[in-house]
Structure formats: C-alpha cells, structure tokens
Amino acid sequence: MTPSPLALYDPTLDLVLERVVDVAPRLVWAAWTTPELIMKWFAPAPWTVSECEIDLRPGGAFRTVMRSPEGDAYPNSGCILEVVPEQRLVFTDALLPGFRPAAEPFFTAAVMLTPEGAGTRYVARAIHSDPAGRAKHEAMGFHEGWGICLDQLVALARTL
Amino acid sequence: MTPSPLALYDPTLDLVLERVVDVAPRLVWAAWTTPELIMKWFAPAPWTVSECEIDLRPGGAFRTVMRSPEGDAYPNSGCILEVVPEQRLVFTDALLPGFRPAAEPFFTAAVMLTPEGAGTRYVARAIHSDPAGRAKHEAMGFHEGWGICLDQLVALARTL
Numbered sequence: 001m002t003p004s005p006l007a008l009y010d011p012t013l014d015l016v017l018e019r020v021v022d023v024a025p026r027l028v029w030a031a032w033t034t035p036e037l038i039m040k041w042f043a044p045a046p047w048t049v050s051e052c053e054i055d056l057r058p059g060g061a062f063r064t065v066m067r068s069p070e071g072d073a074y075p076n077s078g079c080i081l082e083v084v085p086e087q088r089l090v091f092t093d094a095l096l097p098g099f100r101p102a103a104e105p106f107f108t109a110a111v112m113l114t115p116e117g118a119g120t121r122y123v124a125r126a127i128h129s130d131p132a133g134r135a136k137h138e139a140m141g142f143h144e145g146w147g148i149c150l151d152q153l154v155a156l157a158r159t160l
Numbered sequence: 161m162t163p164s165p166l167a168l169y170d171p172t173l174d175l176v177l178e179r180v181v182d183v184a185p186r187l188v189w190a191a192w193t194t195p196e197l198i199m200k201w202f203a204p205a206p207w208t209v210s211e212c213e214i215d216l217r218p219g220g221a222f223r224t225v226m227r228s229p230e231g232d233a234y235p236n237s238g239c240i241l242e243v244v245p246e247q248r249l250v251f252t253d254a255l256l257p258g259f260r261p262a263a264e265p266f267f268t269a270a271v272m273l274t275p276e277g278a279g280t281r282y283v284a285r286a287i288h289s290d291p292a293g294r295a296k297h298e299a300m301g302f303h304e305g306w307g308i309c310l311d312q313l314v315a316l317a318r319t320l
Binding site: 005006008013055057058059060061079081082090092094095096097098099100101102103105106107108110127128129130133 | 165166168170173215217218219220239241242250252254255256257258259260261262263265266267268270287288289290293
C-alpha cells in the first residue's frame with residue numbers, strides 16, 4: 001500500500017490546525033457529521049449557522065449557510081470526497097454535489113482524527129491550489145476562526 | 161438510500177456518450193484502469209499516449225500525457241474520486257492528486273458500466289460547471305473523439 005494521497009502535505013499551500021482534545025473521536029465525528037450539531041459550533045460566535053445539509057458519502061452535499069451578527073447570509077456549497085467514520089472526513093468547494101466542478105474553488109478540507117488516550121488528536125487541514133489561496137485564507141483568520149470553532153465543538157461534544 | 165449523487169445529471173451542463181459494446185464489463189474496466197492498456201486506446205489515432213499513471217483510489221492520480229502527430233505533449237493531471245470495480249470510475253481535473261484544488265478546472269468524468277447480455281452498457285459522462293464549459297468541450301469534438309477512443313478500447317478489449 002502506497003501512502004495515503006493526503007500524505008501530499010505541502011506547507012507552502014496548506015494550513016493546519018492540530019490539537020489534542022479531551023473528547024473521544026466518536027463524539028468529534030458526531031459533531032462534524034450531524035447537521036443539528038454542526039449548527040451549534042461551526043461558526044465562531046457571534047456568527048451563527050442558519051442552515052446545514054450533509055449527505056454523508058462521496059459525491060454528497062456538504063452545505064452550510066453562515067450568518068453574520070448583522071444577519072447577512074454566507075452560503076457555502078461543497079462536495080464530500082472521503083468518509084472514514086471516526087477517522088477522516090474530506091470535502092471541497094472545488095466541486096458541487098455530484099462531483100460537478102465549481103465556479104469559484106477555494107479549498108479542500110480534511111479533518112483527521114486519531115485516538116489519543118481518552119481523547120482525540122484533531123488535525124484539520126485546509127488545502128489550497130496556490131500560495132495566494134493559502135495566504136488569503138490565513139489573512140481571513142484561519143487559525144483563530146478554526147480554533148474558536150474547535151473550542152465550541154469540544155464544549156458541545158462534552159454534553160453529548 | 162437516496163439516489164446516487166451522479167443522478168444529478170443536467171443536460172445543459174453535461175455531455176454523454178452512451179453505447180452498448182460487445183465486451184464484458186471486466187474487460188472495459190481493465191482497459192480503463194491499467195496504465196499499459198490506457199496507453200493503447202485513450203487518444204484518438206494518430207494521437208498517442210506517451211505516459212500514464214493511475215493510483216486507483218479516491219485521492220489518487222489519474223495522469224496522462226497525450227502526443228499530437230507532430231509530437232507535442234499535452235499533459236493532463238487529475239484526481240480519482242470514486243472507484244467501484246467493474247461498475248463506476250469517477251475522476252476530475254478540478255482537483256489534483258491528494259484532493260488539492262486545481263488551477264484550471266474543466267470537467268469531471270464519470271464512466272459507468274452495467275452488464276447487458278454478454279456485453280456492457282457503457283455510459284461516459286463529462287460534467288462541467290457551466291454551459292460554456294459544455295459548449296467548449298462539444299466544439300473540441302467530444303462525441304467524435306470519445307467515440308473513436310471507445311472503438312479503440314473495444315478492439316483492444318477483444319484481444320485481452
């Protein structure tokens with residue numbers, strides 16, 4: 001077996017949030033794959049998620065609508081690429097559901113979970129096509145935003 | 161079970177070549193997934209294929225280099241999305257191997273095989289992001305080119 005295609009990590013193109021959290025992989029997985037749960041943590045407060053649709057299989061939809069504190073809607077429509085329960089979820093906005101190429105591709109997200117003690121080593125990678133895409137995402141506040149959302153995810157997972 | 165995401169066929173965005181051929185699905189599948197075989201049928205003669213790399217799993221490479229009769233090289237690098245042996249192969253140039261968004265996305269290809277008698281119902285769909293992409297692909301000679309290549313594939317498969 002050759003290494004996973006996700007071994008093609010490139011620090012000049014990718015952004016990574018990696019942390020060990022004290023909730024089990026099955027709870028992190030549930031938070032990432034259940035629309036009613038996504039709506040509770042996926043946007044950094046005071047932003048909210050007003051809609052979420054997940055068709056959890058390759059080619060299926062991963063769609064959210066975020067709301068700014070002013071109520072403006074920011075829809076995102078993507079396509080799920082890989083589903084390995086409690087281990088790996090990959091989706092991209094470079095494709096729409098049904099694998100159709102999208103008009104404005106930005107990044108692929110890979111969420112990778114491994115058990116660590118009673119908790120989870122959580123690795124979220126944002127994969128871009130060029131250094132400009134990576135820089136734009138970093139300037140948008142990738143590390144702070146994804147970090148706040150992970151805090152929210154963990155707080156929610158503890159209640160499950 | 162909801163319908164396959166590939167049920168999202170849109171005749172205003174997609175091009176389709178559908179034909180019943182007199183070789184079994186397992187031979188068509190072999191011709192599509194074995195680099196040494198791809199090199200014998202994937203370009204319409206007198207064009208040729210000088211290189212082919214296939215890493216047959218989601219996220220893996222589907223890469224070819226075509227050569228014009230004058231010897232000019234036309235490389236294509238794509239990413240495999242779905243592998244259902246002898247039934248369905250999906251790949252796209254909207255992503256590079258490892259699911260990285262590509263700089264110049266054009267189309268996703270879905271090859272769908274179903275047994276029909278001793279032969280195969282062969283459906284090859286090219287999935288575009290907009291009508292302009294579909295029109296460009298049609299003007300490039302999609303139907304003639306993919307038809308000639310299928311003739312070449314069938315002639316090769318009969319020898320396997």
